[in-house]
Amino acid sequence: MPWPKDIKENPAKFIINSDVTISLSPYNRGRVRNAAVNFLRRLSNRTGVFLNEGFPTTDKKGSIHITFSTIAKLGIKNDESYALNVNNTSITITAKTDVGAIRGLETLLQLTQNNESHYFFPGITINDAPRFVWRGLMIDVSRHFQPIHVLKRNLDAMASVKMNVFHWHLTDDQGFRFESKVYPKLHELASDGLYYTQEQVKDLVAYADNLGIRVIPEFDVPGHASAILTAYPELGSKDGYEYHIERFSGVFDPTLNPTKDITYEFLENLFKEITPLFPDTYFHIGGDENEGKHWDENIDIQKFKNQNSLQTNHDLQTYFNIKLEKILNKLGKKLMGWDEIMTPNMPTTAVIHSWRGENEGLPNGGSLIAAAKKGYQTVLSNGYYIDRMLPIEHHYTVDPIGNAQLTEAEQSRILGGEATMWSELVTPLTIDSRIWPRTAAIAERFWSPQNINNVDDMKKRLKKVSFHLEELGLTHIKNRDVILRSMTNNQDITALITLSKICEPLKIYARNKDGIEYKTYSSFMLFADACVVNATDASAFNHTVISFINDENNTNKVLFYLNNWAKNHDNYMKLEKNPKIQPLESLSKNLSEVSLLLSNAIQSKSISTENLNAVKNHIEILNNPLVDVEVVIIDTLKALTAYCETKYLSN
């Protein structure tokens, strides 16, 4: 995963033993060397085979031989194609660029198989290339700061599924995360001490580059500016306003004043400082969700609009954006912004980041197709908002182009897409479990041919990818138990694990209604934080019940789940209670009771009206969200109940 463009299997078998070596041609340095060394480490860890040679060989051709022509400068024109061939005694990876070669190495590692006595790579010939040039993940480090090592492990994960753009959302109302030497108050007063030094930024950009990942910084203006204005209130649109770092979530009023020269002076100086650290051509200025309230309340800004024939606040923002684009052009950068920047007068040299959709009263798929038709390069995030906590099938089935009829030129302007990890509700402890494994499936959408879209097949492969991501260092699996141990004061967590496997965090921002339930410093070591999307037992139970209802041949599997839940409440009750686990009692109790009743009904092929009503009552109770999670087997329980009612009702 992502599934390659073209695959031919053959019966060969390349055995992985301690003699495996890698050689690189023509250069044993840079990205490919880095990837080759990491490949050897990961292969050794996965297989337990102790390799004789821990580094690429230079004196002879390795049993894995990698050839490429050029060392790429990253950009949207970079060639990432590769060919991989595995036979009994040798493996070759051939690519135009070193980036293509490292994509091939990731594919090879995914091919690892084993039997009882050894690990091997199966014979295969693969020719592969990406469908889209822009396959991104955005991480918001403002709402919750994410330390460099957290970003690095996510970059590793991105590279392992061939993603190539890291969009770094560095500023927002809740914090300015970049060390500015020109305007030091930005990080001194507006970050709570949580920011990246310029050395760290350079280090991260180099780390990403080594993985073939471009880094696009985002400095969100003119809205989302509470942090900037906390440091430099003189740039604000409302005189005398008490600017402060926001502790809640939502859309706030503080906005830069687009009518003042000092605003542009500030941004030009700041961008001059920033841009040399980010070699990529694209530079994201945000531009979203400016509601213009403070502009409306400022007489001078109103005057300015009249003097400059700017009818609306959109016009004023376009005026601002065009000035910004000139500044960025001078610095050799291409301006990119969220789709609000696509106003009638905005030059088509800007890049439109399409994010709004049905949720914001726009058509599904957002502004992407419109932007491409108008002549803008464009990138899709609508449909890939992973912070909405929706099941993976929802994102996987969103295609950037879909059935749109586009000219070749229009199509080429659709660069690709980005999953967006907004961090209002995630901390370094939980961020991996919100990004992964779902983003791997999104990565496949961006890389693989459009017709690779079988959800069940994807889910099967995703399960394996998820586990390999843990092997790579991601924390999305292991941190569940950390949270549950913390919740229980280190008691036996079996009962809570069982519950967590059928619960998911509330979706589409319901967890943090109006943005004021959680502050940035609230606890995120709660039951909801231990739960993930696509809860494992829920999916399995749902499948099992469907097949039981249709064929009546899965009785034992259905009973396995029901009986396990039926006895779970006893385990839960054995826990010494505390304020963190006490609120789960109703969930635990009703689940056990409904499971026992349904289990008895299925086993006895009989259910009384009284018990049927009890079942329905338990399900109603379970259907109410609790401690910010929802039980995701409700529909299945209802289907099973309906089945019992039809078949077994005894009165």
Place this chain on the structure above:
Amino acid sequence: MPWPKDIKENPAKFIINSDVTISLSPYNRGRVRNAAVNFLRRLSNRTGVFLNEGFPTTDKKGSIHITFSTIAKLGIKNDESYALNVNNTSITITAKTDVGAIRGLETLLQLTQNNESHYFFPGITINDAPRFVWRGLMIDVSRHFQPIHVLKRNLDAMASVKMNVFHWHLTDDQGFRFESKVYPKLHELASDGLYYTQEQVKDLVAYADNLGIRVIPEFDVPGHASAILTAYPELGSKDGYEYHIERFSGVFDPTLNPTKDITYEFLENLFKEITPLFPDTYFHIGGDENEGKHWDENIDIQKFKNQNSLQTNHDLQTYFNIKLEKILNKLGKKLMGWDEIMTPNMPTTAVIHSWRGENEGLPNGGSLIAAAKKGYQTVLSNGYYIDRMLPIEHHYTVDPIGNAQLTEAEQSRILGGEATMWSELVTPLTIDSRIWPRTAAIAERFWSPQNINNVDDMKKRLKKVSFHLEELGLTHIKNRDVILRSMTNNQDITALITLSKICEPLKIYARNKDGIEYKTYSSFMLFADACVVNATDASAFNHTVISFINDENNTNKVLFYLNNWAKNHDNYMKLEKNPKIQPLESLSKNLSEVSLLLSNAIQSKSISTENLNAVKNHIEILNNPLVDVEVVIIDTLKALTAYCETKYLSN
């Protein structure tokens, strides 16, 4: 933990609710502010209470009020004492220095308790101060490089148990881990790209300082110099020798040439570059395990010895050390070295790090007392070698002074001790589980009064500390399952967890005989890496059996373990086999069989000679180490067998 010097309980109860606030006097900045903010985060995570105020209040006195007199400059004279008082409505921490205040905050956090409905701090008055001024942990980052974030989380853990010295073993035969701008070949050619930039070093030192932890760098010379000589072979003692980064473990011959001026020029320039980054007065030059082989083989060095009346290689090394001490003194540093540097002519201004003991043919307790009597300041590590994988009781019962009769001056020269984490067999994945929780008990030895030495009581408290360390971000608990999932290709790991709870990694370096079984790049995601010292079920089973044999009243508990193991092999056999789990079969099978036989014997109060012999045979097989682990319930099984033989033998 560590247990305070003086405790008085009272019946008050300070309820932890969202109104809790902290205030700091006289300064709301620096270490105490940092610790206070982290305290609020950790308290919120532990209790789930959403605090209204996420930062120390400045406008009013907080319900937790911290007062201190001075902001400390870290050093061995720094005062770390504090007084803590908890009553119903307010908590005060009073200290001479900010470091004392943050030690008090750690104590307070450890006091958190709860009932069903709320969390609280119990009423208490504590007056506390450390017994020793030097409470250290050494981490070797040469054998296996440990990224900055791994060190930082270990510094967090150290601070949480009031340790105050991080000894950073930065160079050895397997890698030079410091970026030198003066001698760049050191990190370019002798680190495999795994080194700390000077910015990272500064960042880490600042991070440690913020936690009240001093950082002592070690640059190990003249031996352990393979990496240095890989970069600068002209400094070596043997002409024409092919110096290279070592991939194995052990003691190697490459040694700096102490007779050449360029050696001292090199070291002076290097130390000039290094020392400004480490504000602490102490500077560790290693000096251990130089066997002088290359000195003996070099005619010029032999001549030099004769010319300078240096009888032995020890004399030559003393000559070298004295020159080094002068260089360091000029740079304002105090020379510290492993105890080999304590030769008759070595000035008493040097600091002796006592590490050798019985194992190296010296008396237990090593050279510590001798050094103190001779006038040296000294620090003990003999007895605290946590990489030897010995149970915690072994380390906890080693006291730096013990019963030695010392004058006050001699006693004051015994600064304290250091646990040493040599990293031949640990990676970032496993290092936490080798350091923690055992080092917390060693920290208690260094901080608490000498008479706090009840092993059982310590173990009970250690269990809680261990879990709190996970809450703090340490990975020693959660990474076990990561390894087991990797071993099984993500199958159900229950059977392997059961085995891991009675197995421990081979001790005292038996895992890596002669240092040539593992290379630095070998896999450390093996079964042995999932196992830890003081295996949980083993300890519990051992206790249970003792009480069963003595009182015959723990039958059910003993049977609980035996029956669990008896059925475990069935679970193991359900696993799809691969080369990583296949070798465990004999362990799994014999454990199940012996458990079944013993269980039957106990239940029926009867055992046949045949079964008794079978039991003994299984135990013999289990007694043989396997995949680098040993079963640590052997003695208990033997005791149980002997009991069955005496009581139940039926023919």
